[in-house]
Amino acid sequence: MQEPNQERRNLLKGAVATSLASLAGSLSLGEASDAKADPDLIKRENQKEGSSDWQLTRIQLDKRDGFRSPKIEGYCSRQSVAAGEPIDIMVSTRPAQEFKIEIFRTGYYDGRGARLMKTLGPFQGKPQPVPQPGHKNLHECHWDAAVTLTIPDDWPSGVYLGRLSTLKDKTGYGYWQSYVVFIVKDDRPADILFQCSDNTWQAYNRWPNNYSVYTDPKGTQGPWADVSFDRPYAKYAQIYENPQSVGSGEWLCFEFPFAYWLEKHGYDVTYCSNSDMLTPEHGLKCKSFLSVGHDEYWDIRHYESVVKMRDAGVNLLFFSGNSVCWVTPMTASSDGRPNRIMFRGGPYGGKYKYAEARERDNGPFPHRGPDEGYLMGSRNVDPVNGGGDWVCELPEHWIFENTGMKKGDAIPGLIGWEYHGDPPEDIPGLEVVAKGTALQGGVNPQQWTATIYPGPKNNFVFNASTIFWCQDLSSPPGHMLPWSHWSRPHGPDERVQQITHNIMRRATS
Incomplete structure (x- = not known):
């Protein structure tokens, strides 16, 4: 094993005080903030009724060994969002057809695993473009938003899944589904x-x-x-x-x-x-x-x-x-x-x-x-x-x-x-x-x-x-x-x- 560099050795052995001093002007552990502690929040949330229908039921990939679901697919404008803040949900349907979005918070919920928080739509979907590769093979979509969702104040922190479901399909095979995912933070x-x-x-x-x-x-x-x-x-x-x-x-x-x-x-x-x-x-x-x-x-x-x-x-x-x-x-x-x-x-x-x-x-x-x-x-x-x-x-x-x-x-x-x-x-x-x-x-x-x-x-x-x-x-x-x-x-x-x-x-x- 090679010897560790001095910076790492100092970090652990001799510079704890220096490390703490560097936090001056920033929050200390346990320091009060505008947000209040609520240690029973998750207990109360999980006493609410969960959903028996939140998973994906019908999925169609673009090919047998493919990765994407072009019948309906989407993404969100932010990885995480706080209560009171907006988040855009971008959706593409191919072909154009109506769809809805059901927002679920994942958790325990008496073993059901998720709770329905809100249903959005129906919306008229449309095909949105696959971007051309940019610098360093970047694929960055610039899709129109289907909806802007402002996170309600009573939505607790958690990982949220938006289930996208088409409402009709001209092929006669019924609806198709996929997810979007975002985190509600506090x-x-x-x-x-x-x-x-x-x-x-x-x-x-x-x-x-x-x-x-x-x-x-x-x-x-x-x-x-x-x-x-x-x-x-x-x-x-x-x-x-x-x-x-x-x-x-x-x-x-x-x-x-x-x-x-x-x-x-x-x-x-x-x-x-x-x-x-x-x-x-x-x-x-x-x-x-x-x-x-x-x-x-x-x-x-x-x-x-x-x-x-x-x-x-x-x-x-x-x-x-x-x-x-x-x-x-x-x-x-x-x-x-x-x-x-x-x-x-x-x-x-x-x-x-x-x-x-x-x-x-x-x-x-x-x-x-x-x-x-x-x-x-x-x-x-x-x-x-x-x-x-x-x-x-x-x-x-x-x-x-x-x-x-x-x-x-x-x-x-x-x-x-x-x-x-x-x-x-x-x-x-x-x-x-x-x-x-x-x-x-x-x-x-x-x-x-x-x-x-x-x-x-x-x-x-x-x-x-x-x-x-x-x-x-x-x-x-x-x-x-x-x-x-x-x-x-x-x-x-x-x-x-x-x-x-x-x-x-x-x-x-």
Whole structure:
């Protein structure tokens, strides 16, 4: 292992006071704000009646192995929006036909998974153009808005799906559907700030057919392609087939089971997008910060915000894999809306060997980021994808209380399809709580590690080291279990649920 650079060492060992001093003039943890705490908000919301009909029923892609749903598809003008603010919903129908939009908030709702908030329309739809590729293969739509929705004051923070449904079809095959997705945010103090990994959703979005940051003719890992949030989300295009995902990013695949579980148990949670973390203010009002699922793409401002949160006493919980891997500069759309275009700017990792290899093999990159291991407790390694069991290493640790787990006990298939490993050796107090081997279909072994280390204000940083963690928490409506590299999680597991309760209760106390 190469020695870490001095900047990272100082950050963790000797510069906590300096780090805190740098927050002068910005909010401190727990400082009062205009928004008031409401710890029972999510409990009250989930007592309301859920909907038994919110999933996609009829989907038609442009071809059998296609990604888009041209019969009806759409996108929103913003990743996240607060109560009282407007959001435009752009929709295209091909051919022209009437459609409606049903807005659902996803949550627990007595096991139904979503609540109908509002029905919009009917509207007269029309075909809207697929943009010509721009600079760096950018596909940025400039569609007319079907409707501008002002978020009502009583809509709580959460992840919202707009189900688009045609009302008639001249082919005689009935209606067709897809989703749009957006986050309602707030700035209230809460126990848990749940960050959606929507930068990663967009990085892998191949709409209209083969245009993501991974599909440039120059190669799959370089800085060559720009992607825009101003386009529909195509069908999820990575490790398994999930037609239910059309228009919803990766929310239903890798994050919704965690939110469903939190809301089932009444945790005080509020939601945000990656782009909302470019400043730390909201996070500093919350007790804990949650990274869930596949959280690969972080603007450097995002990284700096989360470092400030940790140093101010916020608990950081990485129930995710392949996280904080790529520096992802976010820029404005062509009409000036902030944070609507992004690209792979360069690797995190500092002087760490795998970051140096990424630069050598796929660069030159215009940006480099610090060693993410000194934030998360464990790093992105190579190979970073594969599957395996999550194996207990430190059964006496408090995260394993009431699980009955012993050293070597395994939770089958929980590691995947990407993970973290090789923790820095000089983080004071870092413990490896679980570890094992991941395999790419039986070959290319790599060691993964789940870690925990103390923060400077009686807080802690936990790293579960797997994208799949939420798969063993719950199995809500609208969700499909994934599989990858001949390995798969098995679904709800009492041990995973108890470990998560142990961590969340301590992180919110």
